[in-house]
Amino acid sequence: MEYIADIHFHSKYAGACSDQLVLENIDKAVKEKGVGIVGTGDFTHPLWMKEIKEKLEGDNGIYRLKGSDTGTRFLITTEVATIFSKDSSVTSRGVFDRSGNVKKIHHVIMAPNVEAAEQLNKELARFGNLSLDGRPQLNMSAAELADIAFGVDKGMFLYPAHAWTPWFGVLGSISGFDSVEDAYEDQAKHIYAIETGLSADPAMIWRVSKLDRYALLSSSDAHSLPKIGREAVIMDIDGELTYAKMTGAIKEKRLKMTVEFYPEEGKYHYDGHRNCKVSMPPSESNKFNGICPVCRKKLTLGVMHRVEDLADREEGYRPSGAVPFVNAIPLQEVIAHVLKKTTTSPYVLRAYDKLVTAFGSEFNVLLRGDVERIREVDKETGDAIESVRENRVHIIPGYDGVFGIIDIANEIKERKGQNGQSRISDF
Ligand SMILES: [Zn+2]
Numbered sequence: 431m432e433y434i435a436d437i438h439f440h441s442k443y444a445g446a447c448s449d450q451l452v453l454e455n456i457d458k459a460v461k462e463k464g465v466g467i468v469g470t471g472d473f474t475h476p477l478w479m480k481e482i483k484e485k486l487e488g489d490n491g492i493y494r495l496k497g498s499d500t501g502t503r504f505l506i507t508t509e510v511a512t513i514f515s516k517d518s519s520v521t522s523r524g525v526f527d528r529s530g531n532v533k534k535i536h537h538v539i540m541a542p543n544v545e546a547a548e549q550l551n552k553e554l555a556r557f558g559n560l561s562l563d564g565r566p567q568l569n570m571s572a573a574e575l576a577d578i579a580f581g582v583d584k585g586m587f588l589y590p591a592h593a594w595t596p597w598f599g600v601l602g603s604i605s606g607f608d609s610v611e612d613a614y615e616d617q618a619k620h621i622y623a624i625e626t627g628l629s630a631d632p633a634m635i636w637r638v639s640k641l642d643r644y645a646l647l648s649s650s651d652a653h654s655l656p657k658i659g660r661e662a663v664i665m666d667i668d669g670e671l672t673y674a675k676m677t678g679a680i681k682e683k684r685l686k687m688t689v690e691f692y693p694e695e696g697k698y699h700y701d702g703h704r705n706c707k708v709s710m711p712p713s714e715s716n717k718f719n720g721i722c723p724v725c726r727k728k729l730t731l732g733v734m735h736r737v738e739d740l741a742d743r744e745e746g747y748r749p750s751g752a753v754p755f756v757n758a759i760p761l762q763e764v765i766a767h768v769l770k771k772t773t774t775s776p777y778v779l780r781a782y783d784k785l786v787t788a789f790g791s792e793f794n795v796l797l798r799g800d801v802e803r804i805r806e807v808d809k810e811t812g813d814a815i816e817s818v819r820e821n822r823v824h825i826i827p828g829y830d831g832v833f834g835i836i837d838i839a840n841e842i843k844e845r846k847g848q849n850g851q852s853r854i855s856d857f
């Protein structure tokens with residue numbers, strides 16, 4: 431059976447996350463999106479863990495909300511930050527050091543069951559305060575974290591989150607490393623995947639040959655309900671769904687495809703300075719030696735820049751056996767664009783509900799629904815979805831924490847350098 435999974439997700443206990451992120455709401459929203467499997471997120475947080483234990487039931491690592499018949503399945507997941515200095519020269523502000531001494535990395539951890547997650551929490555509590563945030567900060571290295579996690583249970587599945595983001599990405603320009611192996615040291619052999627993050631897609635990552643061995647995972651990393659499933663992994667699992675089968679499929683890269691945000695829409699695609707309103711591609715920022723032409727400080731180098739730094743292959747290279755992907759735009763954003771309103775406007779929400787009711791889920795509308803039938807329900811949105819499916823999308827790239835701006839074009843304005851993606855009609 432085909433499953434759509436959104437593994438990296440958050441609860442109301444993580445910083446800057448909506449208080450609507452409780453299990454009952456997530457259960458329903460996942461159903462509405464057409465995502466089948468979602469990570470609980472934040473299992474390291476004591477109060478969230480309490481809710482997980484009270485409200486979920488299941489076996490073989492796959493959980494469901496007690497008394498719910500939506501079909502939503504939960505995985506026990508969390509995200510943690512490791513902060514680590516290779517020597518003692520941490521800046522007094524405790525932030526980072528451009529020389530790369532302080533490494534700050536986010537990791538996604540999937541636990542094989544609630545009991546293993548609780549055991550891991552006991553271990554991790556020695557390295558930081560797990561109650562402060564659903565995404566706790568731990569004073570330890572990536573390798574130490576991996577060592578402890580796999581020591582608690584070999585079934586733990588750990589991988590770097592949003593691998594390229596300047597802050598917190600394992601390969602990020604500010605506090606990351608040049609390779610996954612440098613970060614996880616002797617534990618790297620137990621790392622099977624990296625998360626592409628919103629600002630990168632697989633076509634960019636295919637250019638870096640040392641990443642070939644990793645499965646490329648995509649998740650929403652959402653901080654509110656409407657963002658569930660904005661990125662996801664689609665996989666086929668035979669017979670009963672179990673945690674072991676899911677992680678086995680990821681390890682062997684037996685994935686059907688990933689659904690990706692347009693990377694230009696991500697907040698760290700280009701180089702730039704948010705406050706100076708400066709944004710540019712790597713080719714341009716190199717001319718300025720990475721210095722902001724307005725404030726003369728170092729630019730925040732985005733994901734595209736880091737990919738260029740580490741790439742050893744030409745644009746458009748596709749490794750054999752690479753898992754295909756499609757780019758998608760969340761339906762509320764598509765409708766908001768069509769109606770020229772914000773995504774939270776009642777007009778947008780009404781049009782959204784109408785389409786989701788007609789087709790059963792958001793993914794059915796975005797990926798599977800016949801465009802003619804979508805047009806019968808909502809002519810303009812049908813046109814826009816056809817444009818997105820054919821990649822007729824123009825985006826002003828995001829930079830230094832600013833999201834990119836989408837323009838869904840009826841006339842063709844081809845996106846540059848994105849030769850690798852498939853059309854949704856290919857599936
Ligand atoms: Zn993160």
Ligand SMILES: [Zn+2]
Pocket residue numbers: 703705706708722723724725726727
């Ligand atoms: Zn500046």
